[in-house]
Amino acid sequence: MCSKKLFFALLCGLASSVWAADACSFDIKSTDVMTWTNMAGKPIPVITVPASCANFTINMQHIGKMPKTAMGHNVVVVKSSDIKGVIKDGMRYGISKDYLKPNDKRVVAASKMIGGGEKTSVKIPVAKIKDGEYLFFCSFLGHDRKMRGKLEVK
Ligand code: ZN
Numbered sequence: 001m002c003s004k005k006l007f008f009a010l011l012c013g014l015a016s017s018v019w020a021a022d023a024c025s026f027d028i029k030s031t032d033v034m035t036w037t038n039m040a041g042k043p044i045p046v047i048t049v050p051a052s053c054a055n056f057t058i059n060m061q062h063i064g065k066m067p068k069t070a071m072g073h074n075v076v077v078v079k080s081s082d083i084k085g086v087i088k089d090g091m092r093y094g095i096s097k098d099y100l101k102p103n104d105k106r107v108v109a110a111s112k113m114i115g116g117g118e119k120t121s122v123k124i125p126v127a128k129i130k131d132g133e134y135l136f137f138c139s140f141l142g143h144d145r146k147m148r149g150k151l152e153v154k
Helices: 006-023 080-091
Strands: 023-032 037-040 047-051 057-061 075-077 109-110 120-123 134-137 146-153
Touching: 023 080, 075 080, 075 120, 109 120
Parallel strands: 023 057, 047 146
Antiparallel strands: 023 037, 057 120, 075 109, 075 134, 134 146
C-alpha cells in the first residue's frame, strides 16, 4: 500500500507507529457505582493484548466524584489462580496500601488507587502474562466482584 517515494514512506511510517501505540494500550473509565467500562460505556469482560506488544498499558479515568477512601479504584494484574490469595492478604493492609500486600510477588502490575476526577495507568510487561490466564481487577475491598476481567494475549 505504501508508495516507495520518500514522502509517502514517511507518512506510512507515521501512521503505523501511531497505530502500534494505540494497539498496545486500552482506556477505561470507572464510576462512583463500582463499575468500569470502555470509553464507549460498554462492559469489559476481556481486554485483548496483542502478543507483539512489549508492554501493554491500561489507562483509567475515574469519572465519579467520590474520594479514594470511599470509592477508590485501581487496576491490578494477577494470574487467575492467584486472585483469591492476593485479595485475602490485601484486605489486612487497608486503603493506605491500596488493599494490597506490599511487594506481593503474585502481583504482575498495579496502578495506584485513585478517587473521583483522577487518572492513572498501569504498564504490563506482556512477556509476564503469556503463560496461563491473567486477570485485571480493582483491589478496593469488595470491588473485584464487579470490577474484574480477563487479559487475553493474542
Ligand atoms: Zn474500585
